[in-house]
Amino acid sequence: MDYYLSVATFAGLNVILALSLNLISGFCGQVSLGHAAFYGLGAYAAALCSVAGLPMGVSVAVGMLVAGGFGIVTGFAALRVREDFLAIVTMGVGFLFLGAVRKQAWLGAEMGIAKIPSPLDKWGYAALAIGGAVAVLLLSLHVRRSWMGRAFGAVAQDEDAARSIGVDVSGYKIAAFFIGTAAAGLAGGIYAHMTQLVVPDAFNFVQSVTILAMVVVGGIGSTLGVVAGAVLLTLMPEMFRFINDYKLLVYGGLLLLVMRFSPEGLAGLVHRVTGRRLA
Amino acid sequence: MLEGVGLGIAFGGVRAVNGVNLRVERGELAGLIGPNGAGKTTLLRLLTGVLAPEAGSVRFEGKDVTRVPIHRRAQLGFVLTHQIVRPFREMTLLENVMVAAASEVTRRPWRALASVEVWPARQRALALLERLGIADAADKPAHSVPLGYLKRMQVARALALEPRLLMLDEPLAGLNYTEAARFADLIVQLNAEGTTIVLVEHNLGEVTRIAGRLLVLHNGAILAEGEPREVMARKDVRDAYLGVQAAHA
């Protein structure tokens, strides 16, 4: 049972991470190759708070705010640079986070932060992660239906045209980064308490790419597709044990094949087969 | 209503616009003409804030807006349509216009997040598409319709913002003779309803027919301005056009 609960928890966390990246990259069109940094910021901030004696709820909230705060800073960077430049800058943000954390004694350097208090049992974390995933899912569906979603679409498709019809492009980019990174911080806070240990390597470039893989395999921009992608990529290594030894080979290969043969991901396949667009 | 003072910008040595002063009065329909490369598009971009001027300033309804960002100017009622069409390619024509029609709501991200009501914007957008005669393609994605439709959609999108000053960059280009004439009539109508309009056009027949006043731009400077027929009769204006044609031949 414990095993299934922990798989369910990770599936929930991955859904949160993938949906939050989808909000930034899929809805608002701002490529980010450093999403794991915000996951890590949330985890580290929550871990510090909990170790200092704050209750878990407060710690997780602080984690979200810290991640969202740095997200806003990154959003400002996205106002200066676009597209390929932005992709590399966000990748740089990821490396900067890692390289800074690795050197800070007060963050435990390479050893990270251990002995984080863990007030819940396995059921509790699974419920929390899945509850969080459902909340972010509902938020995504709502954003898509609201005027914010349409304005995001305008920003993603043509920034200059969006400006000339009165859309505050900068405001929307920053909003997208704030919402998306704060949600990633939520995942980080839950993760830190569940595992009771955070180390820098859990938030490296490969982790960023893994989140991105979930988004593109599901179909960038499609909420339901991205949920499916996240669940699928979480379960696959569990279902086929042998995959675990070749996890990166499979992830990398899958990214490559999806981009090469069906760049719209699972959502694109559904569209082609049924003629219907997923939300 | 709009006043540009000493506007100038250069692109790597080419002085595209050079010390231009111009005034647009409330309620007028002004034509801005000039040979290819004269700097008309660049001047409009300077006025609307797409480009930041290297020299000079822009005043709109008495307020200095030189440093005001484009989207704020659009919200103030000062709107530009681009010479090269810029649709939101993945949206339908209707959705393209709806985003503009809802600009009250989309102005602030948080307000936009709180609102899911589409009907008012949808109704207004549909009415505008009908007015421009492209309602039949309302539900087609922008990347799949012909240029003439996109040009008109762009004007509908601009009108959805309820502009007080509308700057149109070659709206007639790419339309056939009857389409162009009908479109020109629409521009006159809009102007009669109270929208001040600046029209950049190469279709000299239509501009001289509908504009109340003509400005001629040549090599980045105002060469002539005044009553359309008088301006068109001036020798220097004819030479400016012919000179370019001779150089092109």
Next chain:
Amino acid sequence: MFYLELLLVGLVWGCTYAMMALGLTLVYGLLRILHVAQATVFTLGAYVGLLVANHTGSLAGAFVAAALAAGLLGPLVYRFIYRPILDKPPFVALVASIGLLIAMEDGFRLLFGPYGLSFAKNTWFTTAVGFGGLSLNLVQVWIAVAAVVLLSLFALFATRTRAGVAWRATVSDPSIAESFGVGVSGVRHTSFFIASVLAGVAGVLVGLLNNLVEPGMGSVISYKGLAIIVLGGLGNVPGTLLASLLLGVVESFGTVYLGKLLDRDAIAFLFLILVLMIRPQGLLGKAR
């Protein structure tokens, strides 16, 4: 003296970056693709070079074999991965490229083991060269020599040969080049070939420099290569070379002065971010 040594070490690193980044710029200039998977080509070059050197004992043979293997792989990547998705949004090729890199890195691990291999005999590594009171090892000297020679050859090719001129025409406007009878496809394959040969040779050199060839050796250098071409002003060759050397030197001084706060990679990317915030178009890029 200490500063001079830091500068020199930094410049040597800059030379390896340059060999990597020049290829990335070529590809970007032609196709607007951030070719991360060049790391795979680099690592392949290093492994092939190492295997040949350890079996035959000939370093010259190692370089030739590495250049050939790399020069074969690059154009294949273009043909079978990038070419079919050129008309898709830019992130598609980038993500495909990252996927290939990650998969191949794991592939190298499965083939050659996770811990890396060393050269059986690496005399360059153990030979110190006095250099006006400074001491470098012979690998570092060869890196500098190789970079200068290969990059000069490239400059000659680009400015003096028909193929080079065709290449530059294609970079500035593919459709016009085509109408003048330039074979765009050939130019693209050639560019991938050149980029890959440079990367393969750089792979062997870096393997010699660390006396270690490991599965992940290409990734960080390739991410930095991307940082460099962005820094230089995407698709701008002189900018790329300038940025390579600059980044090498910044890292070498940065690790000394900021080493307590940030690691080497973080210093490189911090520098990138700072420069881009001030000049969003890169050092020598044109403002848009």
